[in-house]
Amino acid sequence: MKVVVSGGGTGGHIYPALALIREIQKKSKDTEFLYIGTNAGLESKIVPRENIAFKSIHITGFKRKLSVENIKTVLRFIRGVRDSKRILKEFNADIVIGTGGYVCGPVVYAASKLGIPTIIHEQNSVPGLTNKFLSKYVDRIAICFEEAKQFFPASKVVLTGNPRASEVQNQDGVKGRLSAGLKLKKKTVLIVGGSRGARPINDAVIKSLVEFGQKPYQVLYVTGEVHYEMVQKEVQIIGNPDNVLIKPFIHNMPEVLAGVDLVVARAGATTLAELTSLGVPSILIPSPYVTNNHQEKNARALSDHGAAILIKEQDLTEDRFVREIDQILLNESKLESMKKKAIELGIPDAALKLFHLMEEVSNKS
Incomplete structure (x- = not known):
């Protein structure tokens, strides 16, 4: 299986992603991984040190107030989707998992448009703009707090917990x-x-x-x-x-x-x-x-x-x-x-729960 993981900006998005990758490696040693992030985020330094293949796209987050910068962000998003589609096709991805941060937006959206199974993981009790947007397109939404359920389509939500907890x-x-x-x-x-x-x-x-x-x-x-x-x-x-x-x-x-x-x-x-x-x-x-x-x-x-x-x-x-x-x-x-x-x-075996969810989603494709 070929798994693409995307998450960036802060350790809160990156470390759960790495914990999930380590769990998958334990369960399925022949799985190939590709991590897509940005060159400006912490992921560009942390992920390569874990000997995980890394590619970057250029994207920035939306400002909450109307601004010219948001127009530029829309253009970057469009380019990011285009670049993500190219990367996903070259890698021949079987599933794409987003763990948060604005970089996930174009990556996961591109995967959904290519018909690749998708999951997003929301660590917080209140989701950010990116995961709210992606919730319309993904196959499943993994959450860590019961309080987050109300923000997503109920049929897609699964309470898994945070993979980092397992470590x-x-x-x-x-x-x-x-x-x-x-x-x-x-x-x-x-x-x-x-x-x-x-x-x-x-x-x-x-x-x-x-x-x-x-x-x-x-x-x-x-x-x-x-x-x-x-x-x-x-x-x-x-x-x-x-x-x-x-x-x-x-x-x-x-x-x-x-x-x-x-x-x-x-x-x-x-x-x-x-x-x-x-x-x-x-x-x-x-x-x-x-x-x-x-x-x-x-x-x-x-x-x-x-x-x-x-x-x-x-x-x-x-x-x-x-x-x-x-x-x-x-x-x-x-x-x-x-x-x-x-x-x-606490939610026991969070990484294992997310691994099983990934298996379920990829098997349905």
């Missing part, structure tokens, strides 16, 4: 703790704002450092590489408590996630899939700077079921920040209850 299962939490320099028998909160960090979360941590130093738990604080030097300058003035470890980035995040008791983070779809897969309670501070405010809606899918605490960025204060961490880590019954709720929201 964090069965991780060695002890190894993760040791790799990060954490003590094994001490309650631990991981605070992270994403790969690039988040300034409001960094500010809250810096203001809380002295108080953290008086707590019986340990803090692993990941600043993001962009903010690390600035944070270190502040820490030199305030002081770095012995129970607070500060790092710019963590490369083995699944292992570390498996070893901590609580996570404070943004509410990206991949992060939430990992947390529910592992059953890790969380305090979620959604980014307000994303399309359709989808991170807050993602977070509510957990907080409304007792698996997380939601704090809007505008409500993030030093006092509340520390208080919410204390109320979870220092209350064993609450911690256990949140773990149970998180596990209940």
